[in-house]
Amino acid sequence: MTMADARQIVCIQCPQGCTLRAEKLGTVPSYEITGNKCPRGRAYAIKELTNPSRTLTTTVATVFSDCPLVSVRTDGDIPLRDVFRAMQELNSYRAKKRLHPGEVMIADLAGTGVALLATSDMITPDTTN
Amino acid sequence: MPVKKQWDVVVIGAGPAGLAAAIAACDSGADVCIIEREKKPGGVLKQCIHDGFGLIRFGERLSGPEYAYRYHQMVSERGIPVISETYLLGITKNQTDGKFLLQMQNSADSIFILEARAVVAATGCRERTARQVFIHGDRPAGILTAGTAQYIVNIQGFLPTRRCVILGSGDIGLIMARRLTLEGAEVEGVYEIKPEPSGLTRNIQQCLTDFEIPLHLSATVLAVHGKRRVESVVIGKVDQSGQPITGTERTVPCDALILSVGLIPENEIIEPLGVEMDRKTGGPIVDQNMMTSLDGLFACGNAVHVNDLVDYVSESGQTAGKAAAAYANVQQQRGLLSERRTVSARRLINIQAAGNMHYIVPQRLDLAHHVGADDGADNCAAFYFRSRVRANSALLRISAGKTLLEERRYAVVRPPEMERITLNLADLNHICSPDWNDLPGQSRLIKAELVSVSEGGDSANDNG
Numbered sequence: 001m002t003m004a005d006a007r008q009i010v011c012i013q014c015p016q017g018c019t020l021r022a023e024k025l026g027t028v029p030s031y032e033i034t035g036n037k038c039p040r041g042r043a044y045a046i047k048e049l050t051n052p053s054r055t056l057t058t059t060v061a062t063v064f065s066d067c068p069l070v071s072v073r074t075d076g077d078i079p080l081r082d083v084f085r086a087m088q089e090l091n092s093y094r095a096k097k098r099l100h101p102g103e104v105m106i107a108d109l110a111g112t113g114v115a116l117l118a119t120s121d122m123i124t125p126d127t128t129n
Numbered sequence: 130m131p132v133k134k135q136w137d138v139v140v141i142g143a144g145p146a147g148l149a150a151a152i153a154a155c156d157s158g159a160d161v162c163i164i165e166r167e168k169k170p171g172g173v174l175k176q177c178i179h180d181g182f183g184l185i186r187f188g189e190r191l192s193g194p195e196y197a198y199r200y201h202q203m204v205s206e207r208g209i210p211v212i213s214e215t216y217l218l219g220i221t222k223n224q225t226d227g228k229f230l231l232q233m234q235n236s237a238d239s240i241f242i243l244e245a246r247a248v249v250a251a252t253g254c255r256e257r258t259a260r261q262v263f264i265h266g267d268r269p270a271g272i273l274t275a276g277t278a279q280y281i282v283n284i285q286g287f288l289p290t291r292r293c294v295i296l297g298s299g300d301i302g303l304i305m306a307r308r309l310t311l312e313g314a315e316v317e318g319v320y321e322i323k324p325e326p327s328g329l330t331r332n333i334q335q336c337l338t339d340f341e342i343p344l345h346l347s348a349t350v351l352a353v354h355g356k357r358r359v360e361s362v363v364i365g366k367v368d369q370s371g372q373p374i375t376g377t378e379r380t381v382p383c384d385a386l387i388l389s390v391g392l393i394p395e396n397e398i399i400e401p402l403g404v405e406m407d408r409k410t411g412g413p414i415v416d417q418n419m420m421t422s423l424d425g426l427f428a429c430g431n432a433v434h435v436n437d438l439v440d441y442v443s444e445s446g447q448t449a450g451k452a453a454a455a456y457a458n459v460q461q462q463r464g465l466l467s468e469r470r471t472v473s474a475r476r477l478i479n480i481q482a483a484g485n486m487h488y489i490v491p492q493r494l495d496l497a498h499h500v501g502a503d504d505g506a507d508n509c510a511a512f513y514f515r516s517r518v519r520a521n522s523a524l525l526r527i528s529a530g531k532t533l534l535e536e537r538r539y540a541v542v543r544p545p546e547m548e549r550i551t552l553n554l555a556d557l558n559h560i561c562s563p564d565w566n567d568l569p570g571q572s573r574l575i576k577a578e579l580v581s582v583s584e585g586g587d588s589a590n591d592n593g
Contacts, residue, residue, distance in 0.1 A: 010330050010331055010333070010334040011331065012331040012334055012335045014184050014331075015181070015184070015329060015331065015437060015438055015546075017329055017330035017331040017334075017546075019330075052339075054335060054339065055180050055190065056311075057178050057179045057180050057192055058178070058308075058311060058312075059178060059282075059283055059286065061286065068286060069283075069284070069285075069286040071178035071192060071194050071283065072178075073178075073180055073192050080339060083311070084311075087311055087312075100198075101194060101195045101198045102195065119178060119191075119192040119194045119195045120175070120178075120194040120198075121194070121198055
């Protein structure tokens with residue numbers, strides 16, 4: 001490695017999957033990002049260098065026998081290092097309210113400040129197809 | 130409840146393609162219904178709880194169930210009936226009036242017939258199984274496709290493995306590697322027989338790299354061991370021709386082997402009608418209106434060719450639905466007005482995939498009828514293609530005879546990543562008529578050529 005802070009990153013923001021080259025310049029950091037086809041790529045690359053974060057999607061158990069499982073996602077990214085902690089919290093969680101897709105289930109997931117949304121329909125449920 | 134028997138358009142399948150087709154047909158004034166074998170619409174999206182769906186159609190990163198829910202809402206708002214838990218046993222076409230007869234079966238109505246002026250096959254695709262990739266050895270429990278594993282985890286809420294090996298680097302396999310890891314299982318590794326991963330690059334990053342799951346290229350499963358349950362699999366490296374290299378075998382203890390080895394369009398229900406198939410895509414040959422070689426029978430989504438993105442599945446559904454409605458309407462008017470009951474003949478020209486183009490869909494253009502998919506772009510048709518090889522610089526050239534219709538450069542093309550282009554057909558009509566028919570047969574096709582400047586070694590597997 002000639003430049004310690006230069007990294008190759010695959011952008012995950014859209015299906016294009018641009019290969020980005022990201023380099024941190026100086027101690028008061030500024031960033032040089034190349035290879036991105038849109039501004040989201042630049043933002044993603046900087047985030048990857050400073051605090052990699054991801055949308056978490058999983059399932060949560062409910063108290064309803066007609067819909068024992070509901071799929072969920074975070075309303076935005078949470079730090080990658082918090083993903084397993086968030087999973088742990090969700091493993092003991094039981095959803096007690098019926099929600100439409102997109103409605104908030106947990107306002108602040110595992111102290112990340114990011115909300116957890118229901119993504120499947122609990123109002124007209126069916127889990128046995 | 131007895132089902133209404135006569136329809137302008139019947140859509141087979143309530144997945145993303147079928148829902149979009151029914152909405153478009155309804156919006157074009159057709160009397161349309163959807164038939165679905167499962168209880169709830171949405172198709173495979175119901176179990177695809179990961180995000181990344183709908184970026185193109187909704188400008189958001191939705192999960193599969195959310196994407197399906199939005200389309201289901203649009204279907205409900207229009208009052209389009211979804212006849213669920215109902216099987217289609219077979220289709221025939223009445224040669225005298227051109228109508229389709231669909232033999233249906235469900236528990237409420239037993240066996241019954243639906244009549245349709247036009248049919249849209251939105252039957253999706255199936256996963257290739259262990260038998261189809263010739264894995265030998267024992268047949269214990271624990272060998273399952275990635276889609277089955279996904280259903281068990283995301284719908285049923287069980288974990289089907291504690292430690293598994295994933296064979297094949299298709300997107301569903303990558304998604305399941307992450308999903309199983311999140312739920313506490315250990316994914317020992319993902320093994321891909323080709324020298325190049327078959328899933329999207331971003332899925333390699335966010336599903337494998339993020340969780341430090343190793344990806345082994347040019348490696349495959351040679352044998353499965355286990356009495357009642359999988360106990361281990363034998364892994365080996367392969368050479369350039371895909372043959373196992375002696376001495377590289379390694380036994381991996383695990384309780385499951387998960388397969389992500391490709392998808393095959395599902396067309397068993399329309400094939401008996403004599404529809405022409407494309408050996409490369411595994412689906413029917415269609416024109417830009419998504420009409421198959423049989424007048425009045427349309428196809429869309431993964432039944433035509435396996436897509437990477439649901440957004441394009443919906444797009445093709447929309448085209449098929451709108452065109453089916455137009456066909457049904459014309460057929461109806463003809464039926465009322467005169468003895469001639471069929472639509473005017475199509476003027477089809479073939480599109481030939483040349484050079485490194487693996488396939489292109491649609492495979493034909495109908496110069497006599499064109500139903501544009503989107504408002505404002507009525508003269509345009511969408512085309513989807515895949516490269517046969519990985520290339521760092523590729524040139525796409527579409528030409529009719531000596532006329533160049535489109536030329537475009539691509540920085541990178543990869544077999545796993547589908548490309549989409551639109552072509553203005555107004556130009557084409559100008560070029561091709563009226564003396565097109567005077568041209569020698571050989572020239573009466575459109576050539577879609579992909580030329581690579583630099584080339585990798587891999588080639589795509591035929592899905593046929």
